[in-house]
Amino acid sequence: METNEMQQRFSQAETMIHRAAQRCQVVDSVPMDLKDSVQQLDQKAIHARELLKSQDENQIRQCVDDLEQLGDRAKDACENAPADVDSELRDAVMQAHRELSDLKHQLH
Secondary structure: OOHHHHHHHHHHHHHHHHHHHHHHHHOOOOOHHHHHHHHHHHHHHHHHHHHHOOOOHHHHHHHHHHHHHHHHHHHHHHHHOOOOOOHHHHHHHHHHHHHHHHHHHHHO
């Protein structure tokens, strides 16, 4: 995968991750496990942004794998949350998960 394409795909996922993290901050009734998983995902995405600059393919691949696992946790927490959980938060988590999953599959 070309570096530019990878960075573009990561940016799309990162945008959704940040959107989910922002929604967790402003919405009152977010279950704690969902909030925690989104915050961990957001922190890892910040670290990943720096790692992408290194162009170390093995580290980048491992980081994307880690992000995808955190995305799985956030998705699971979202699916287990009450039906009335913020729809914008749910959409952002699900889209971030899809982007990370696609990126992982393209890197392997």
